[in-house]
Amino acid sequence: MSNHLLSVQDLNIFFKSDKNLTPIHAVRDLSFSIDQGEMLGVVGESGSGKSITNLAIMGLLPETAIVSAKEFVFNKNALLELKDTTWQKIRGGEISMIFQDPMSALNPFLSVEFQMIETIKAHKGLSKKEARELSLDLLDQVGIASPKERLSSFPFELSGGMAQRVMIAMAISSDPKLLIADEPTTALDVTIQKQILTLLKSLQNKKNMSIILVTHDLGVIGEFSEKVQVMYAGEVVEAGKTEEIINAPQHPYTSALLNSRPGAVIRKAKTILPSISGIVPSFNQRPQGCQFHPRCNFTQSDCINQKISLLNGCRCIHPLTNGVNL
Amino acid sequence: MKFILKKFFDLIPTLLGISLICFFLIRLIPGDPVLNLVGERGLDPVKYLEMKKTLGLDLPILEQFWIFLKKVIQGNLGTSIVSNNSVWSEFIERFPATLELGLIALIFSTIIGIPLGIYAALKRNSFFDYFLMSASLIGYSMPIFWWGLILILIFSVKLGLTPVSGRIDLLYEVPTFSGLYLIDTLQKSVLNAEGLKPFFSAVSHLVLPAIALGTIPLAVIARMTRSSMLEVLGEDYIRTAKAKGMSKKRIVYIHALRNALIPIITTLALLFGSIITGAILTETIFAWPGIGKWIVQSISSRDYPVIQGGVLIISFIIIFTNITVDLIYYILNPKMRN
Numbered sequence: 001m002s003n004h005l006l007s008v009q010d011l012n013i014f015f016k017s018d019k020n021l022t023p024i025h026a027v028r029d030l031s032f033s034i035d036q037g038e039m040l041g042v043v044g045e046s047g048s049g050k051s052i053t054n055l056a057i058m059g060l061l062p063e064t065a066i067v068s069a070k071e072f073v074f075n076k077n078a079l080l081e082l083k084d085t086t087w088q089k090i091r092g093g094e095i096s097m098i099f100q101d102p103m104s105a106l107n108p109f110l111s112v113e114f115q116m117i118e119t120i121k122a123h124k125g126l127s128k129k130e131a132r133e134l135s136l137d138l139l140d141q142v143g144i145a146s147p148k149e150r151l152s153s154f155p156f157e158l159s160g161g162m163a164q165r166v167m168i169a170m171a172i173s174s175d176p177k178l179l180i181a182d183e184p185t186t187a188l189d190v191t192i193q194k195q196i197l198t199l200l201k202s203l204q205n206k207k208n209m210s211i212i213l214v215t216h217d218l219g220v221i222g223e224f225s226e227k228v229q230v231m232y233a234g235e236v237v238e239a240g241k242t243e244e245i246i247n248a249p250q251h252p253y254t255s256a257l258l259n260s261r262p263g264a265v266i267r268k269a270k271t272i273l274p275s276i277s278g279i280v281p282s283f284n285q286r287p288q289g290c291q292f293h294p295r296c297n298f299t300q301s302d303c304i305n306q307k308i309s310l311l312n313g314c315r316c317i318h319p320l321t322n323g324v325n326l
Numbered sequence: 327m328k329f330i331l332k333k334f335f336d337l338i339p340t341l342l343g344i345s346l347i348c349f350f351l352i353r354l355i356p357g358d359p360v361l362n363l364v365g366e367r368g369l370d371p372v373k374y375l376e377m378k379k380t381l382g383l384d385l386p387i388l389e390q391f392w393i394f395l396k397k398v399i400q401g402n403l404g405t406s407i408v409s410n411n412s413v414w415s416e417f418i419e420r421f422p423a424t425l426e427l428g429l430i431a432l433i434f435s436t437i438i439g440i441p442l443g444i445y446a447a448l449k450r451n452s453f454f455d456y457f458l459m460s461a462s463l464i465g466y467s468m469p470i471f472w473w474g475l476i477l478i479l480i481f482s483v484k485l486g487l488t489p490v491s492g493r494i495d496l497l498y499e500v501p502t503f504s505g506l507y508l509i510d511t512l513q514k515s516v517l518n519a520e521g522l523k524p525f526f527s528a529v530s531h532l533v534l535p536a537i538a539l540g541t542i543p544l545a546v547i548a549r550m551t552r553s554s555m556l557e558v559l560g561e562d563y564i565r566t567a568k569a570k571g572m573s574k575k576r577i578v579y580i581h582a583l584r585n586a587l588i589p590i591i592t593t594l595a596l597l598f599g600s601i602i603t604g605a606i607l608t609e610t611i612f613a614w615p616g617i618g619k620w621i622v623q624s625i626s627s628r629d630y631p632v633i634q635g636g637v638l639i640i641s642f643i644i645i646f647t648n649i650t651v652d653l654i655y656y657i658l659n660p661k662m663r664n
Contacts, residue, residue, distance in 0.1 A: 060568055084574075092571030104562040109585050109660060118580075119570045154660045170570070 004033035005177055005210050006057065009071035013052055013234075015283070016064045023066060024283040026052050027234045031310075034227075036177065037208040039201070041221030041242060043257065044231035047280040050214045054180050057212075058097055059087050075177060093123040096171035097180040101187040102163035106155035113151045116170050123174035138169040142199060161192035165199070172203060178210045179203075186216065197224055218254075219261055222246045230254045233280055233291040240313040250312075250319035252296045290316070329656065333649045340645060341638070345398060348637040349391050352630055359383065359407050359628040381407060383630075394634060403635030408627050413635035417617060422505025423493060424616030427608070428601045430508075430532055431540035436594070439544045443551025448578065450556060458548060465545035470604050474538040474611040481534060488530050491613035495531075498524040508532070535612040539604050543597045550593050554586040561585075588658055595651035599644045 011030040014023035027049040034040045042050050055061050056072075059079060072079045075094060082090070099105040107115060113135065120131040132151075139147035142165040155163055164184060171179055181200060185193040197213075201224050204211050213225055221228050222242055229239035230253065238251040249255040256276045278295040281287060287294055293303040298318060308315050360377050361369070378384045382393065397404060403413040446455045482490045494500065494507055498520060503510045507528035510516070516524055558564065559582055567581045606618035613619070617636060624632035656662045 058569055060565065088571045088573060090571070091569055097569040099562060099566065101562060105566045107563040107567070107581055107585070109658070110581075111660075118572070118576075122571055156661050167566075 003035075004073075005036045005038075006074045007033040007071055008057075009069060011053070011056065011067070011069040011072060013049070013056055013061070014066040015062075016066065021284075025234065025286070026065075026283055027056070030234075030236060032229055032236065032239065034178070034210050034212065036210055037204070038227065039204055039211045039213060039225040041225035041228040042212060042214045042231060043216070043218050043221055043228060045216070045280050047233070047282070048231040049234040050231055051182055054097065054182050054212065054214065057178075057180065058091055058095060060091075089123070092119055092171075092176075093174045094176050095178045095180065096174065096176040097182065098164065098167045098171050098184050100183040102167045103155065103158075103160055103187070105167055106158075106163055108155050110154075111151075112153050112155065112158075112166055116151070116166070116173065119170050120173050134173065135169070138173055139166070141172075141203075142166075142169045143195075144169070160188050161196065164188060164192075164196055168196075168199065168203070172207065172209070175207060176209065178212070180212045180214070182214045183216065184213075185220070193220075200224075217261070218246065218257055230257065233286060234283075235291060235315060236310060237292065237315045238313060239310075248321075250314040250321075251292075251316045252298050252320060253292045255320055256297075330649075330653070333652060337645060337649075341642065344641045345395065345634070345638055346391075348634050348641075349394060350387075352625070352628075352633045353387065355625075355628070357628045359630055362628050363407060398635075398638065403638065404631035406624070406632045407629045408624070408632075413632050414639075416620065416632065417636060417639055420615060420617045420620050423614060424602070424605050424609070424618060426506045426508060427532065427535055427539060427614060427616060428598070428605055430536040431601060431604075432543060432594070432598070434536055435540040435544035435547050435597075439547030440551050440590070443548045444555055444578070444583065446548070446552045447555035447559065455552075459552070462545035462548045465541045466549075468541055470538055470542070470607040471611055473541060474535070474608055477534045477538055478611070488534050489527075493528065493531050493615060494524065495527045498527060500524060535608050535614055538611070539601060539608045542604065543601060546593060546597060547590065550590050551586065554589050555582060558582045558586040584658070588655060591651055591654055591658070595648045598647045602640055602644065 009031045011027060012025070013027040014025055016023050030049070030053060032040070042053075044050050052061070052065075056065075056067055057074070057079065059082065061067065067080060069080065074090070077086070077090065106112075113132065116135040116138070117128060117131045120126055120134055121128070124131070124134070126134065135151055136147045139150055144150050144162060144165050150158070150162070150166070155166075158166065168184075179200070184200070185196050188196065197220060200211060200213070203209060211225075213221065215221060218228075218230075225242055227240070228242040228245055229236050230245070230251065231237065232253050238245060238249065238254045245254060246258065249258055253276075256274075259274045260276060262273060276295055281291070281294070287304075289304045289306055290296070290299075290308050293299045296303070298320075300318060302317060306317075308317055360374060360381065360383070364374075364377070375384070382390060385393070394404070403417075405412050406416060409416065442458055446458045449455050478490055481488045489495070494511075498511075498516075500507060500510050500516060501513065503513055508525070511525040511528050564577060564581055567577045572581065602618075605614075605616060606622060608614065609616045609618035610622055617640065621633065621636050621640075623629075624636065
């Protein structure tokens with residue numbers, strides 16, 4: 001058994017649809033690991049399987065999902081064999097999660113106080129009074145001014161940024177070992193984005209917590225995370241050190257993602273923002289061979305038929321060197 | 327407070343509209359209260375006109391309406407043409423019977439309907455779910471008068487378990503305290519004289535009418551709870567609650583049910599209206615001496631003051647319930663408080 005905090009090997013997730021149809025293969029042979037105190041960035045378009053993987057780690061996939069893996073271990077717990085009661089301890093206790101839209105992720109009918117205290121009581125066994133004090137302290141830690149007033153607020157009285165801070169405060173209340181941040185800034189103003197990510201980064205360092213940061217934006221990952229994995233159509237297409245990947249992407253998809261960042265263009269010239277033509281193939285229309293070949297600018301005949309495996313952190317048989325296909 | 331005041335001001339045009347409608351609508355029905363009263367044969371035309379005059383029915387119709395309105399504002403709902411009692415006293419005498427029946431029917435349908443709906447939502451697409459949804463569709467489409475008769479046939483006639491009609495066995499003398507027999511039969515004097523027998527007699531009389539009347543609300547509540555629950559269970563904050571490690575029970579009862587109840591409570595208020603309408607049929611079948619039967623009788627005898635006044639009071643009660651529900655809604659939903 002490995003010493004990683006979370007170790008995933010050959011994770012496959014299927015969804016049963018109608019009885020007659022073959023199950024949908026949403027995530028294929030996904031392998032990665034994360035160590036204590038480490039941040040892993042996950043990038044990919046919608047439909048690439050990022051969120052499904054996160055829900056699998058939390059054990060929150062719907063009943064129609066079939067999950068299999070060679071290894072799927074968190075902190076010595078085999079996640080596929082856990083009982084409900086153990087799950088309740090791990091969820092929110094050892095693995096916490098924050099979501100894309102903080103405004104809908106908080107229960108609109110319960111006060112911030114109620115929602116925070118119930119979480120703390122469930123995982124820390126504190127009395128109501130102690131839990132309240134801890135809540136105030138946590139709200140202060142995540143940078144909320146006048147925590148006392150905010151504690152008695154209802155979610156609709158908060159701004160998006162504040163609601164996300166509350167979510168973070170709640171998520172770290174049990175000192176989790178792993179925090180999954182599923183596109184935590186997508187629904188927020190650009191100005192707030194950086195504040196939230198900086199907050200997450202500082203909490204990671206302060207608490208020696210591991211973070212899985214999921215985002216659309218490779219730029220964000222470049223700034224905050226040492227490790228990155230790029231996902232496409234349920235597979236990892238490229239993984240490794242962020243710096244190397246951003247400076248010299250090997251996979252055409254990573255390269256295309258980097259080129260589609262608005263910032264990348266402004267620096268070069270007044271050209272039209274490049275985009276990747278087409279969309280991520282839907283679950284039941286995945287192509288044979290390289291998943292990316294229909295949208296790739298460098299497709300060759302051998303890309304189309306053979307299954308391509310991850311080699312040196314890149315799932316491509318014609319990897320790029322300095323942005324050029326050899 | 328402002329909210330409550332505003333609600334009450336909204337009442338005025340509504341009540342005015344209702345009095346307008348019920349005043350003119352009954353006068354559209356063919357028939358003549360005076361002829362109904364004295365019989366058509368051998369009526370002296372002079373006496374006929376005289377009676378019309380005493381009842382104020384000879385005046386132009388708009389003037390009649392104006393007089394009716396003036397009296398209503400003064401709190402006078404008029405006097406029954408048939409019995410010469412004031413409409414209000416007749417109403418007060420009969421209303422407890424209907425209230426008792428309606429409340430029990432509503433409690434019956436809520437207590438059974440909400441848990442069924444929750445269970446169906448949690449077991450979505452299971453056999454139980456399909457079964458319940460089809461059963462509720464049948465219940466919803468069941469005509470009350472037919473369903474009531476079937477219940478009487480099975481439980482009273484065939485099985486002999488329950489009485490056929492009325493509120494209580496004629497043997498028992500129950501002094502009026504609240505007008506609700508379930509309460510009145512528990513008074514000390516009754517308990518001392520007869521023990522619990524009168525109470526159980528009242529209960530057994532109540533069972534069938536309450537089931538007949540509560541079936542449609544039960545179906546509505548069960549379906550409503552199910553769909554409302556399903557909607558809430560799919561919300562992001564339920565996923566958050568799961569991700570926080572909350573137990574299933576807590577998620578269902580604390581995080582989901584409270585939010586799912588809000589539309590159900592609104593439905594309950596609307597159902598109260600349909601319970602009163604349903605009571606008219608139910609009371610006629612089970613010879614239940616409430617306002618439903620009273621209104622039906624006064625319609626057949628063209629007792630204009632009773633119909634006008636009765637409908638007005640019933641409307642007022644329904645509107646009032648709706649305001650109360652708005653208030654509950656207001657208390658349950660923190661967003662409304664700002």
